[in-house]
Amino acid sequence: MAKIKLPATPSNPLSSPKRPGKKYGPSGVMGHAGEAGVTAVDWIDERTSLSGGLRWAMFRKVPKGTNWFYTLGSATMFAFLSQAVTGVFLAMYYDPSATRAYESIQYINNDVFLGEFVHGMHRWGSSVMVILIFLHMGRTFFFGAYKYPRELNWVIGVALLVMTMTMSFSGYLLPFDQRSYWATIVGVNINGTGPLVGPYLSEFLRAGPYFGATTLSRFYAIHMLMVPGAIAALMGFHLYLVAKLGTTAPPWIKAKPPEELREEKVTVDP
């Protein structure tokens, strides 16, 4: 990547001090208005000290050789954000009752301004997010990025993967058409064959021994409150660890100590 050109150094970096009696800082209404943004940020920072954390996250260094494969994680996050925003718009019209769900989606598709467009973004966004999360996982796997000291970040990542799949499973029922209804029945039944927890999991998902009126609202609560909340929290932790530990360098890049250090080593070693 090309280096960004540094701004030219000012010709006179040390401006002469103000004469005694003259006020420091901006003067006049316009001067103060110009400083308003800085003042507001300073006001917040004085009370929160957020700028330190922000500087720590934004101006940390990314190792040499970082390439486009390293954008897959943030692309996954971006797809999730898109799902969250489009999901909020769908939730404004969606009605999670067995008798009204289908009609409310029909209403979104046919009558709401840009409704089908937003609905389509949400539907296909899920495919995009699943593809991206698998690509990101593949990248971290083949680059050996799950090894020391990033083991925990891998484990959190797998939890994120499971929850992403849970999102698509629970969302599939919501349109409540034939396809989603019967696919979900079979899916829940498959869950039920699992050892130990299987039957309980199925009962929990169905909200009872049979698919009933409350099943849909249960899926809705799982889909729009429970799992996305957990995903957002874990994503925050995942990203905190990324900033804390730094992203890996591509595995084939060799570390060459800078010249000064190498010379020093030659003189120290016998």
Next chain:
Amino acid sequence: MNKEQKEQYLRDYGTLKSQGKPFFPYAVAKDSAMAIVVMAVIIAMSIVLGAELGPKADPTSTTYTPRPEWYFFFLFELLRVIKPPALVPLATIGVPTICLILLFLLPFYDRGPERRPERRPIATTAGIFVVCAIGYLTYLGAAAGPPTQIDIPVPANVSSQGPEAVANFEAGSQVVAQSGCAACHKFGENGNSGPGPSLTKIGARLPAQAIQRTLLNPSAPMPSFSALSEESPTQFAQMVGFLAALK
């Protein structure tokens, strides 16, 4: 990795990191470019593919094909690859659970210091194998298509009972076909061989009573047809009759 290797890694990483560039604006610029691509793809897919709805869910209806979203195909196909009924619980939950546990624990059993894919032959081969397996199973699932057609010639013992029996047999075949049974069962040339057993000669193995019991009270993952039997007893009876006649 032992202590020495860990320290070596941290030292090398520190060097590489100090020679790198700040996250802002370099990495942020790449991430933003990627975000724009992601957004463009989602918007394009929404415009081209839309968000059509199928017919409304109807617990009593008999025209459905239980197909999951495409990225679950590989899990669904796993059910078909593993045939013997005794092993089905293994396929439905056993294999995925084991794979998931292996995935979770990966950093704890693969502890070598080497990170280059070409110098980790086992990990890299296993990774490529999993990618190919998932790709192949997804392809199988996509190619299977919605199975709603069953052509079985009317058996001799039915045609000898007169035209009414033949009509009932064909109506039953319709109901079975539209109920999507062939998504999981084989009927002669039609249908998928699994996860359910082949039903080509089910009438020879089970009496009508037992077939009816299974339809009302199936073992998972098969859905129950008790709703159909209540809403439309004739169709349900035709379904049972058709299956019982398959000998």
